[in-house]
Amino acid sequence: MANNKDNQKQEMKTSEEKRVFEEGIIEHKPTSFVKIAINRFFRHKLGIIGLIVFLLFAISAIFANQLAPHSITDQNLRNRFAPPTLTRVYPTGSVATPDLSVNTMNNGEIFSRDLTFGIPSWYQNLEQDITSHPAVSHDNLYFGTGENKLMALSLSNGSEEWTTDLGQNIEMVWGTADGVMARSGEQFFHFSADGQKFWEVSIPGTLDKFTGTLERPLVITDEGEILSFSIEGEKQTLASLDDAVPETAHFHEGNIYFLSGGYVYNFNLDEKELTELGSINGITDEPVKIHYHQEYLFLAFSGGLSKGFDPEKGEVIWDREDSGQLISVRAGEEHRVETFWNNGSHRIINLETGGTTSSRMVQGFSDIHILGTDELGRDVFSRILAGGRVSLSLGIIVSIVCVTVGTVVGATSGYFGGVVDSIIMRFVDFLLSIPALPILMIMTYILGPSFQTMIIALAILGWMSIARVVRSQTLSLKEQDFTEAARALGATNRRIILRHIIPNTLAPVLVAMTLMVAGAILSESQLSYLGLGIQPPTPSWGNMLMNARQYLTTAPWLAVWPGLCIFLTLLSINFLGDAMRDALDPKLKGRD
Amino acid sequence: MWVYIIRRIMQVIPVLILISIASFALLNAMPGDPIADLLMADPEMSEEDVANLRRIYGLDQPFHTRYLRWMGAILTQGDLGMSQQYKVPVTTLIARNIENTVYLIGSSFILSILVAIPIGIFSALRQYSLGDYFWTGFAFFGFSVPNHWLGLLLLFVFAFQLGWVPIGGFRSIRVEPGFWNEFFDRLRYLILPMITLGISSMAGWMRYMRSTMLEVIREDYIRTARAKGVAERIIIYKHALRNAVLPVITLVMLAIPVMFGGAVITEAVFVYPGMGRLFWHALINHDQLVAMSIIMIIAVMVVIFNLLADILYAWVDPRIRYD
DSSP states (O other): OHHHHHHHHHHHHHHHHHHHHHHTOOOOHHHHHHHHHHHHHHTOHHHHHHHHHHHHHHHHHHTHHHHOSSOHHHHHHHTTTOOOSSSSOOEEEEEEETTEEEEEETTSEEEEEETTTTEEEEEEEOSSOBOSOOEEETTEEEEEBTTSEEEEEETTTOOEEEEEEOSSOOOEEEEOSSEEEEEETTEEEEEETTSOEEEEEEOOSOOOSOOOOSSSOEEEOTTSEEEEEOTTOOEEEEEEOTTOOOSEEEEETTEEEEEETTEEEEEETTTTEEEEEEEOTTOOSOEEEEEEETTEEEEEETTSEEEEEETTTTEEEEEEEOSSOEEEEEEOSTTEEEEEETTSOEEEEETTTOOEEEOTTOBOOOSSSTTOBOTTSOBHHHHHHHHHHHHHHHHHHHHHHHHHHHHHHHHHHHHHOHHHHHHHHHHHHHHHHSOHHHHHHHHHHHHOSSHHHHHHHHHHHHHHHHHHHHHHHHHHHTTSHHHHHHHHTTOOHHHIIIIIIGGGGHHHHHHHHHHHHHHHHHHHHHHHHTTSSSOTTSOOHHHHHHHHGGGTTTOTHHHHHHHHHHHHHHHHHHHHHHHHHHHHOGGGTTTO | OHHHHHHHHHHHHHHHHHHHHHHHHHHHHSSOOHHHHHHHHOTTOOHHHHHHHHHHHTTTSOHHHHHHHHHHHHHHHOOOOBOTTTOSBHHHHHHHHHHHHHHHHHHHHHHHHHHHHHHHHHHHHTTTSHHHHHHHHHHHHHHHSOHHHHHHHHIIIIIIISOOSOSSOSSOSSOOSSHHHHHHHHHHHHHHHHHHHHHHHHHHHHHHHHHHHHHHHTSHHHHHHHHHTOOHHHIIIIIIHHHHHHHHHHHHHHHHHHHHHHHHHHHHHHTOOSHHHHHHHHHHTTOHHHHHHHHHHHHHHHHHHHHHHHHHHHHHOGGGGGO
């Protein structure tokens, strides 16, 4: 095969020479080089395949809006449920009834969603801050506001039912069987559902860890005292937990389940008996929630980690990790709990397996949605097209910026040499040996993640490899005769660099530029996967993969399509780059 | 040789100082500061309280004073500060996680070498054979596959569908005592992350080994050895391999800190409690000191491995020392 290729090359060379000799024309060198390069490129089968696949992706990205069967913006508007992460606007909490879920945002916006049809229900903007987690009881939604008010809204339409000024910052609100209980520092208040105050008690001591329940108002103090209240507001100590001070607890039918120091405990209120159920090994994160449901315990930790725990066997049965932080949990059907997260997602987790049954919205293939729908009911095919547009345009813009900067820096630095050159190259060498992803993460974090800042961050790290290629070319080019000749003719340095050096470095730069598109697309998808890139609801292949992670057991196709697109794009670009390298650099031929 | 080593170590010191200044500057450039967080917790603080707090935290001092104080604490007490999210010293947090990352990077490094070097040699010796084409295809796959996607696919097939390996974590809760029991238990958790992290470096090293080997077997001294009638096996393993493997060793040394970048995404996919996941969570949860400390550790590691690679190279190739 190798010999065959060499023969072909030989033949072509001789025929070309013969033609030049016979016709007596000496062709202008650059055109013949380009022609040879193109000829050589089209003999590379994989290169052609790469080019075709890449062009297909590029065309579908350009015409994404026309090709998409469902409008991305419409779908996102219908799902204003996913607020951007890493901003100063965040949900203070979510609550849900069997047919409605409500998200309260710290800036006073309240979104509610009809769970039966998966569509937004009512929307309310209070134009004052919401400071507490919301609570639900008697068809009312309760929360504390920045103006020290306890507010009750109607769950059916979001209108205001009543408001009381408590004169101090409200930190916690719970729904109880009789109404609502609120906490402000050491003060505890109990109101009826129509706004009548039952009682007000003060409980001294640090009260950071406690839980309230629907069945009866109940408080666990920092010292491990369990307090209960009568309807008149008299507090009584039910029991003391001694050393095992709960980090988070859940009250369920006379039992308190809680986490303390890496162990799970159960305290029976009737028999006043404390049992150690087992340990949760190997977790360094802070516990956030514990929830008992249908013979299983659901444990959630800061940073999105959660575990399933079997109290009978006393061991962890599964663990999983989601993006965002858990805000609230409530019981679902059978062995499932419904969870609400600070990035707006709503997940139904099966306590037996740890798998997610996504809310009713995830669908498989159908005539309307040829690649199915995602967790918010959005068409996957349309999102893939739009995501491709984001990823490809980002890759191309980044590579153009890098080539411009890298060529200028590399050519000037190599041409003039000296101390500046060696300092720049030392710096470049060092930065090239540092792992790029953590640096990119820090940069997008500082600049605030968005499309523009990702271009900036990727360009800052990307120009250096181009600069190195151009510099090494320049070093040899500036010693060549034609540069000397130009200098002898009185050309300025600027002219020599622009007209003689840079055009001659184009071949390797073109190859590096092609491969840089691939690098930028990969970095984009990794950053978006980690939540530091393109922010939802704008789709990108990376953040689609991030969402798919949670539905791997029930909807694996969500992970397959975006990943396959990244893979095919990178593969086609790598084929293309390889073919271009062979075509443009005759010296590399045969070395491979 | 010693003069060369000492000279290289002396060159490293200003680089380390520059790294620490850059890290501190980045830390200061990060959005929000501790006072702003305290203000969010207690909005009724007066201007005076804020000014007092700034003084107590030393935030009213100029940049260089704060830098020197910060650096002094690191050098004298190894104190990197407190984590805002976990409320424990950063050093404790790092100590808890570093072991797992060392296992992950180490095992995937060993796996990559064990696969890449023999296959690189094989491909070079049987250039353009069916096997060579297969491994070239594999290398293209390794270069192009996004490792978070590969991780998800492996997780789906081997953990969720077949149930051969656990779906996350780093060791079982109860393991029979004994070195081998613990070893195999850890391996069950490590195998998928190890492959995911190692695949791209495996592909790269394989191609690099192939091309250096191809170059070496075309050298004159190999032809001389053949002409002398030395057995082919001895030519390959004694004459050619030694020279071909040298550049690969330096490349591989420099790749160790770079693998940390891959570890961030791999640990995120596999819920593996290591430095990469700690770094990611620190950024997501605005725990800036932790993130910055980890970046600084990586930069220092890069410098150290560069130094080691240089010294190793000088040791095997005496010409380097005189330039």
